[in-house]
Every structure is written in structure tokens, then in C-alpha cells.
Amino acid sequence: VTVRDALNQALDEELERDERVFLLGEEVAQYDGAYKISRGLWKKYGDKRIIDTPISEMGFTGIAVGAAMAGLRPVCEFMTFNFSMQAIDQVINSAAKTCYMSAGAIPVPIVFRGPNGASAGVAAQHSQCFAAWYGHCPGLKVVSPWSSEDAKGLLKASIRDDNP
Numbered sequence: 210v211t212v213r214d215a216l217n218q219a220l221d222e223e224l225e226r227d228e229r230v231f232l233l234g235e236e237v238a239q240y241d242g243a244y245k246i247s248r249g250l251w252k253k254y255g256d257k258r259i260i261d262t263p264i265s266e267m268g269f270t271g272i273a274v275g276a277a278m279a280g281l282r283p284v285c286e287f288m289t290f291n292f293s294m295q296a297i298d299q300v301i302n303s304a305a306k307t308c309y310m311s312a313g314a315i316p317v318p319i320v321f322r323g324p325n326g327a328s329a330g331v332a333a334q335h336s337q338c339f340a341a342w343y344g345h346c347p348g349l350k351v352v353s354p355w356s357s358e359d360a361k362g363l364l365k366a367s368i369r370d371d372n373p
Contacts, residue, residue: 218361230281238256238260270299284322
């Protein structure tokens, strides 16, 4: 099983298991994702669970964080993790710190997902690896799968986790 298929299976299984789970990001619905991770999910789950967003990382990340604070379980997909820098305030100051700042009263069960690091054909501006940087931010859990089995299991565990 490829990493792409493993991630698709994990998303499909979690969308099926829990109606609070939804996916949003650029081109995740009708186009099936920039890297085809969400292939077939829009046709199966529809516009309310697989949501195409404008190219505004700060905007759709803020929507996802608010949805998580309200009890949903969003998977917020960045086309590449370099673009998460456009939403850094939402990721760090809203998602990562809210549970702590609310003394546990407001969990933020959100997953930020996307390719990170060097990849063929994405050029220098899309090839940085931010895993270590995000890993040093209190309140965030960072996972970096090595295999397709890791990718599937870690994505499912992340979606079920009450923390970002």
C-alpha cells in the first residue's frame, strides 16, 4: 500500500466512524486533493464533510480551529506545510494553546496535515521541513511517519486525539 492510499484509507475510515470528522483545504474535494490523498471522499461524503477552500490558509485554518473548539474534528490540509506559515497565528496561538489556557475546558481536536520537507518537483520554496520547529511548540503533537503503515495509524490516532 502506498502512503497516498494509506492516508486515504485512514481518512475514509475516520469519516465513516465519526460524523464530527471533516476535511477542508485547497482542492481537497472535486479535484481529490493536490496529491490525490482525498480521492473519492467528496463523492462519498459530500460538500458538508469534504470542503474546498479559497487559497487563504489563515482563513480556512481559523475556521477549522473554531470548528474544533465547537466540538467537531477537522482535518485541515495544507497543500504543502510551507503554507502553514501563512496560518501560524491560528496554529500556535489558537489551536496549540487554548486547551492549556482554558485549564482543559476547551479541547481543540484538530489535525493539521500535509506534505512536509523535500519532494520531487515542488521547488525550494515548498521544500522546507518544519517538523522540528512545530515540535518545539507547547500544545502541538507532531508525527512524521516512516512507512505507509505508520502514516495510516498515526493519522487515525491524530484524528481521535483531543489535542492538535
